[in-house]
Structure formats: C-alpha cells, structure tokens
Amino acid sequence: MLLSFAQWIQATDFFTYLRGSGYVYPCILSMHMVTLAVFGGMILMTDLRMLGWAMSSRPVADVVDQLRMTKRWGLALMATLGVLLACCKAEEYYFNIFFRLKLLLLALIIVHALVFRRTVYAQAAEMDRAGRVPGNAKLAAALSLLLWVGVACMGRGIGYIDPPFGIHAQLWPL
Amino acid sequence: MQIDNPLNASPLAFPILECIHIVGFAVSIGTIAIVDFRLLGIGMRRETPSQILHDTSLWTLGGLVVMLFSGLLLFSSDPDNYYLNYAFDLKMVFFLLAILFHYTVHRKVAQRDSPHGKAVACISLALWTLVVFGGIFIGFLNSTLDIHHI
Numbered sequence: 001m002l003l004s005f006a007q008w009i010q011a012t013d014f015f016t017y018l019r020g021s022g023y024v025y026p027c028i029l030s031m032h033m034v035t036l037a038v039f040g041g042m043i044l045m046t047d048l049r050m051l052g053w054a055m056s057s058r059p060v061a062d063v064v065d066q067l068r069m070t071k072r073w074g075l076a077l078m079a080t081l082g083v084l085l086a087c088c089k090a091e092e093y094y095f096n097i098f099f100r101l102k103l104l105l106l107a108l109i110i111v112h113a114l115v116f117r118r119t120v121y122a123q124a125a126e127m128d129r130a131g132r133v134p135g136n137a138k139l140a141a142a143l144s145l146l147l148w149v150g151v152a153c154m155g156r157g158i159g160y161i162d163p164p165f166g167i168h169a170q171l172w173p174l
Numbered sequence: 175m176q177i178d179n180p181l182n183a184s185p186l187a188f189p190i191l192e193c194i195h196i197v198g199f200a201v202s203i204g205t206i207a208i209v210d211f212r213l214l215g216i217g218m219r220r221e222t223p224s225q226i227l228h229d230t231s232l233w234t235l236g237g238l239v240v241m242l243f244s245g246l247l248l249f250s251s252d253p254d255n256y257y258l259n260y261a262f263d264l265k266m267v268f269f270l271l272a273i274l275f276h277y278t279v280h281r282k283v284a285q286r287d288s289p290h291g292k293a294v295a296c297i298s299l300a301l302w303t304l305v306v307f308g309g310i311f312i313g314f315l316n317s318t319l320d321i322h323h324i
Contacts, residue, residue: 026311030310030311033309034303034307036196036200037199037204037306038203038204041200041201041205041207042207042208044200044201045205045208054229058229062220066217066218066220067208067218070211070216152193156192156193
C-alpha cells in the first residue's frame with residue numbers, strides 16, 4: 001500500500017515536472033544542503049555547548065533558549081525541501097536502504113525530543129544556576145550529536161542507490 | 175603520468191569522505207551563520223556579535239580545516255574531472271571569496287558591532303550558499319545537465 005502511494009505521488013504532474021526539470025531539482029537539493037549547513041550546524045553547536053566543549057563562556061540557557069526558534073524554522077524548511085526531494089523519486093526511495101535508515105533515525109530523534117525535552121532542554125537556566133550540566137543532559141547532547149550526524153550521513157548515502165554499494169532493492173525484495 | 179590513488183581502491187572511501195566533508199561544513203557554516211543571524215537581529219540577541227564570534231571562531235576554523243582537507247582528498251580521486259567541471263570552478267571562486275570576506279570584512283564588522291552588520295551578514299550568507307550550490311551542481315553537471323566547458 002505504501003509502495004502504491006509512492007508510485008502514485010511521484011507520477012503526479014508536479015513531481016514528474018520537478019524530477020525532469022534540469023535545474024530546479026538540483027536547486028532544491030542545494031537549498032536542502034544549505035539548511036543542513038546553517039541549522040544543522042546550530043544543532044551541533046547547541047549539543048557541544050551542553051557537553052561543555054563549545055561556547056563555554058556563554059550560559060547554557062543563552063545558547064539553548066535563544067537558538068530554539070531559529071532551529072525550529074530552519075528544521076521546518078529543511079524538512080519541506082526534503083519531502084519535495086523524496087516525492088520526486090518516491091518509488092526508488094521506498095527500496096533504498098539509506099532512506100529507510102534515515103527515516104528510522106528521524107523517528108529516533110522524535111523519541112529523543114519526547115524523552116529529553118522537559119527533563120533536559122527546558123532546564124537550561126537551572127543548569128546555569130547550579131553551575132553544572134547534569135549527566136542526563138550530557139547524555140541527551142551526545143545522543144543528539146550521534147543521531148543528527150547519522151541522519152546527514154544516511155542522507156548522503158541515499159545518492160548511492162547504484163554502485164558502489166549495489167545493495168539497493170536487494171535487502172528488501174518486494 | 176598515472177599515479178594510483180589509494181582512495182580509489184575502496185568504494186567506501188569516497189562516500190565516507192563526503193560525510194566528513196558534510197560535518198565539516200555544517201560546523202563551519204553553522205557557526206558563521208550564528209554570527210550572521212545575530213547581526214540580522216535573530217537568535218542569540220543577549221550576546222553581542224563580537225562575543226559570539228569570539229566563542230565560535232575556533233570551531234569555525236576547525237570545521238573549515240576538516241572541510242578543506244576532506245575536500246582536497248575528494249578532489250584527488252579524480253582531479254581531471256573536477257578541473258573540467260564548470261560548477262567546481264565556480265565553487266572554488268565563491269569559496270575563496272567567502273573565506274576572504276569572512277576573515278576580513280566580516281570579522282571586523284562583527285568585532286566592532288558596526289551599523290553595516292545587516293548587509294555584511296547577507297553577503298556572508300549568500301557567499302556560503304553559493305559555495306554549497308556549487309558543490310551540489312558538480313555532481314549534476316557530470317551526469318544530467320552535461321554542459322562542460324571545452
């Protein structure tokens with residue numbers, strides 16, 4: 001059912017046009033990478049601040065709280081562009097192991113947010129008052145770093161549908 | 175003269191280097207963007223631009239070094255092809271402009287909280303955006319768009 005949805009959506013006029021558009025498709029991909037650089041970089045810096053490795057002369061709350069809205073808008077833009085890209089080649093991506101792993105990691109990121117939002121990310125000011133970052137906050141930051149770097153790497157992997165790996169569509173036959 | 179590049183021995187080397195390249199530019203461009211957004215009045219407004227610049231500059235430099243070295247290794251896998259690729263040439267031009275701008279005008283303006291901050295932030299973001307576009311188009315010029323010069 002998911003596969004027939006994928007086949008239907010990529011066959012719509014809009015996505016057929018985008019796929020064959022020459023310049024428009026690479027421009028969308030480029031903007032997806034620009035948002036990755038700008039807002040992905042902000043996510044990494046927030047995590048690194050929590051771990052005490054970057055921007056340590058700034059309060060944790062200044063970094064976590066003030067970048068929150070910027071990252072949120074950036075993430076919305078990045079996700080929108082990503083959905084456009086995925087719909088262009090939905091059928092191929094359905095079979096693509098890297099695309100599946102990327103979705104899995106994104107699902108884990110949602111779980112991460114549900115688990116740590118209240119206990120860690122809403123407590124930044126508390127950490128500054130106490131003068132130390134608790135262990136669970138450092139764990140949250142380290143996991144976030146790994147998950148986001150993983151998402152970026154899986155995203156790059158999607159492009160390798162054909163060789164060098166040649167595992168596309170072989171691990172999950174119809 | 176043909177030299178065997180060990181990077182071409184393993185099919186995994188290129189994609190892994192690309193991932194390192196991506197993390198490198200996410201850190202460098204991301205930290206520069208935090209300063210740019212502040213100059214535009216978005217994000218870390220409780221800090222001055224010069225405080226943010228001071229706190230992120232080491233990470234910016236680290237990201238740039240990682241990006242540059244992984245980029246050189248990627249280039250070394252097939253230099254002829256890159257040399258002939260129009261998008262690669264443009265990317266290098268924009269990259270040099272972006273680096274030059276970052277360590278001259280951008281740095282000065284961020285350090286002195288000058289009134290030209292917004293214009294400088296826009297130029298900085300535009301230059302780095304063009305570098306990323308150049309990188310993506312390298313792959314598309316080779317395969318689909320087919321408009322090599324020569």
